[in-house]
Amino acid sequence: MASTETTPAVGGTGADPAAGDTEAPAAAGGTKTPPAAEATEAAGNTAEATGDAGDAAEGSVRTAKKPSTAESLAGLEAGLDALDTAPARERVGLGRIALSKLVPPLIAVALVLTVWQLAAASDLKPDYVLPGPLDVWKAVETMWLDGTLLGYIWTSISRGALGFLVSVAIGTPLGLLVARVKVVRAAIGPILSGLQSLPSVAWVPAAIIWFGLTDATIYAVVLLGAVPSIANGLVSGVDQIPPLYLRAGRTLGARGLDSVRHVLLPAALPGYLAGLKQGWAFSWRSLMAAELIANSPDLGTGLGQLMENFRVNSDMSGVLATIILILIVGIGIDLLFFSPLERRVLRSRGLLVRS
Amino acid sequence: MASTLVKDGAAAAPVADKASAPASASSYAARIDHVSKSFGRPGSARQLVLDDISIDVAPGEFVTLLGASGCGKSTLLNLVAGLDKPSAGTIDVPGGRPALMFQEHALFPWLTAGKNIELALKLRGVAKSDRKPEAERLLELVRLKGAYGKRVHELSGGMRQRVALARALAQDSQLLLMDEPFAALDAITRDVLHEELTRIWAQTSVSVLFVTHNVREAVRLAQRVVLLSSRPGRVAREWAIDLPQPRRIEDAAVADLSVEITEQLRGEIRRHGQH
Secondary structure, eight states: OHHHHHSOOHHHHHHHHHHHHHHHHHHHHHHHSOOHHHHHHHHHHGGGTTSHHHHHHHHHHHHHHOSOOHHHHHHHHHHHHHHHSOOOOOOOOHHHHHHHHHHHHHHHHHHHHHHHHHHHHTTSSOTTTSOOHHHHHHHHHHHHHHTOHHHHHHHHHHHHHHHHHHHHHHHHHHHHHHHHOHHHHHHHHHHHHHHHTSOGGGHHHHHHHHHOSSHHHHHHHHHHHHHHHHHHHHHHHHHTSOHHHHHHHHHTTOOHHHHIIIIIHHHHHHHHHHHHHHHHHHHHHHHHHHHHHSOOTTSOOOHHHHHHHHHHTTOHHHHHHHHHHHHHHHHHHIIIIIHHHHHHHHHHTTOOOOO | OGGGGOOTTTTHHHHHHTTTSGGGGSSOSEEEEEEEEEESOSSSOOEEEEEEEEEEEOTTOEEEEEOOTTSOHHHHHHHHHTSSOOSEEEEEOTTSSOEEEOSSOOOOTTSBHHHHHHHHHHHHTOOHHHHHHHHHHHHHHTTOGGGTTOBGGGSOHHHHHHHHHHHHHHTOOSEEEEESTTTTSOHHHHHHHHHHHHHHHHHSOOEEEEEESOHHHHHHHOSEEEEEOSSSBOEEEEEEOOOOSSOOTTOHHHHHHHHHHHHHHHHHHHHHHOO
């Protein structure tokens, strides 16, 4: 029965706007001080309130009778928001972070050193083949006291950093092109990812023939090692962008460069950062390969050349000391620079779960 | 405040106020005129998804497109949004590029809630100094005053959809397209967002084309429900919903009409099992 009354008359909406104009003020007035009489009368009317007379009254009834006035809706919503939002996590103290993050690797290093010391002390091999940790430490100390240590490290780091920056400058537009232009992707996409599996040391002989024993050789090897991994990182970053973001960007009116700047690049940032991180690792590796082989007095002495010189002098302590230095620099730059950057980006997007 | 609750009829008033806007010169906010869409290569077995659809959305009107899966309602919305082109027929949206809200919030996780809205304003060409106040005003409109600096992942599902609504409104479009925007929300939150959407629609002059497969939702929200048949999508029937706003999804009148529409929808679905 009710259904016959509420079944809409198609003409109703068409006629309403004009009526609504005049009746709205009346209804609004009724809302401020809902007269009880009107409310009850209208409440009785609601079932058959189809006549024009009912309209104004009904307006006030809606506000008076329905529990969802503006305030109660706002309150309901605030309650929902509060319930749905995860409570703020307790901040973990710095001391506890240090304890959980620093102690395990320190124990691991101590363990390795102990085993190493035991092996060296047991005279399995002569000292010039297997020096103990203390001998290696002495080699480092000697270089430090000579004042040459930081120079070697700085030569390598500055080469690595410069090579890396140039690689970023080349790899980024290259990656964008491969990611966004179909022909380019078809043409050089497979080569680019194939290049990543080519050990960069394989470029050294070719580079020496091309450029001789110069800095150009070293930088060429670094670039050939790092550019593909940076470009590939960006490509996979772009490929992993949820299509929804691109659609959303388009409906917001982002076209061309705007779309690249405001949607594509920020959306691809996590993958890009992973590529940069790997790019640094490749830069550093390639640099060491190049320095080991391209050794001449004209070139500054970096860690690779230093190690080669130690080898020539059969100084195993020196060789091991240099290996450890190379490792420390590689890990250090990652820990100081790339990892915090990556963590920050991922955390700000809610992609990193604090364990 | 209270005046916002007076909806029916008054809906037309804000539109008339904006008489200077070019869009109001048209008698419609969107005109879908004999639109068909098929996928697949010409010649091979083309799949007809939409067949000769004609729908007008009047300025300030709230229309829901209702249909079972495969009726092409999202396809139709994409066509209206300009994300795809119809195979035949024309679509005219005189108010310029429509705003579009998705089932997923589609907010950018690298921006805060406020900056998401500001990006929409920037792309619309709003001057830099005006963006922040406008974003704050829009957040207040969806009752998320304190959420400006919040990251997307810090917000609940309902809050995200409200920010997405604010971002869509930031486009200042005459037409708001909504593609099952509340389908992924729990019933309580969805209910609240229905009220919010009704309230905001009443406060603005925006026309809404809202796609859903939820009959009650369609009746709860719309002035007009358009039922699409499936495979291919055709306009099966229309209902003008004359019930006063704000309605409740549990209102008897909403339920009664939902029963009627559901029967019709089931009839449409049954036809597909017969061959």
